[in-house]
Amino acid sequence: MNSIVNKKKSKNDSIDNFALFGNPVNHSMSPNIYKNFSKEQGIPLKYKLINVCENNLIKEMELFFSLKNSKGANITVPFKETVVHICNSLTDRAKVSNSVNVIKKLSNGTLLGDNTDGVGLIHDLKTKKFIDKKSNILILGAGGAALGIISVLLEIGSTVFIWNRTIEKAKVLEKRFKHLGDVFYLNFFNKKIHEKKFNLIINATSCSMKNQIPDFPKYLISSNTYCYDLFYSRKNTVFTKFCKKNGAIHCSDGKGMLVSQAAFAFFLWYNKFPNISSSMDSVF
Numbered sequence: 001m002n003s004i005v006n007k008k009k010s011k012n013d014s015i016d017n018f019a020l021f022g023n024p025v026n027h028s029m030s031p032n033i034y035k036n037f038s039k040e041q042g043i044p045l046k047y048k049l050i051n052v053c054e055n056n057l058i059k060e061m062e063l064f065f066s067l068k069n070s071k072g073a074n075i076t077v078p079f080k081e082t083v084v085h086i087c088n089s090l091t092d093r094a095k096v097s098n099s100v101n102v103i104k105k106l107s108n109g110t111l112l113g114d115n116t117d118g119v120g121l122i123h124d125l126k127t128k129k130f131i132d133k134k135s136n137i138l139i140l141g142a143g144g145a146a147l148g149i150i151s152v153l154l155e156i157g158s159t160v161f162i163w164n165r166t167i168e169k170a171k172v173l174e175k176r177f178k179h180l181g182d183v184f185y186l187n188f189f190n191k192k193i194h195e196k197k198f199n200l201i202i203n204a205t206s207c208s209m210k211n212q213i214p215d216f217p218k219y220l221i222s223s224n225t226y227c228y229d230l231f232y233s234r235k236n237t238v239f240t241k242f243c244k245k246n247g248a249i250h251c252s253d254g255k256g257m258l259v260s261q262a263a264f265a266f267f268l269w270y271n272k273f274p275n276i277s278s279s280m281d282s283v284f
């Protein structure tokens with residue numbers, strides 16, 4: 001009896017642990033996604049959700065990473081920018097975006113922060129043929145998710161316009177990414193706005209989470225406009241429904257981005273790239 005218990009204990013002891021830190025996290029699909037990757041790649045791992053608030057984020061992260069088997073973590077709303085300052089080192093992607101959505105504990109025990117949101121989004125946009133090299137893109141929102149995706153969109157040659165409810169934050173992002181390409185903040189009170197044509201509109205606000213639509217002119221949507229909501233849900237999001245109602249034909253939510261950014265995170269942890277499309281089928 002004792003030896004069975006000990007065997008079980010030692011097997012569990014050697015399994016890598018991962019966690020998602022954020023608030024809220026209960027709705028997250030990440031445990032299912034990584035369970036799928038783990039099965040597909042034959043790498044056993046445990047993945048848990050840790051709901052934190054600003055006051056206990058650092059304490060909870062320290063506690064988690066003090067355990068020998070804790071090898072990495074994901075970070076979600078609203079801590080992606082805060083965690084930049086908790087990591088010991090950052091990848092170029094995390095430095096450029098000043099935001100972290102994945103952490104790897106290195107062999108010396110220090111924490112490396114990365115950002116896979118941008119590459120995850122591009123992977124999904126390319127798979128869906130929502131983007132080409134010279135796309136004119138309107139991003140609604142200037143929070144953590146927008147930070148993670150702008151540099152990657154500029155890198156592939158897109159022109160990026162940013163609108164945000166708090167316009168100052170859109171101006172800050174324009175300044176921050178200007179050296180990487182054509183990026184401009186947008187004011188919908190500008191009289192010339194109706195002359196603009198966007199190939200792709202990305203909803204990077206958190207409005208869909210609250211069943212709201214960001215306040216932008218619906219005449220910007222046409223049958224030629226691709227519409228992408230970073231938010232995801234099992235059914236259509238309020239944003240994709242709104243865009244379809246206003247003439248868009250090609251709409252998507254962020255499920256593909258979610259699985260893709262997780263695949264890039266898994267690659268950071270294990271140097272192995274999971275099959276994204278088969279995980280999409282199994283998880284959703």
Ligand code: NAP
Pocket residue numbers: 076077078080117140141142143144145146164165166169204205206207208209212213214215230231232254255257258259261
């Ligand atoms: P965040 O940092 O909290 O930023 C929220 C953004 O939404 C801000 O720009 C905010 O504007 C704007 N906003 C909030 N309420 C609004 C309203 N009523 N009207 C207009 N704008 C409003 O959140 P985040 O991390 O950027 O996440 C944004 C969304 O992306 C979330 O839905 C999240 O689930 C999704 N996401 C998905 C993935 C994926 O893998 N699919 C990855 C990352 C994020 P102000 O600046 O004016 O407050």
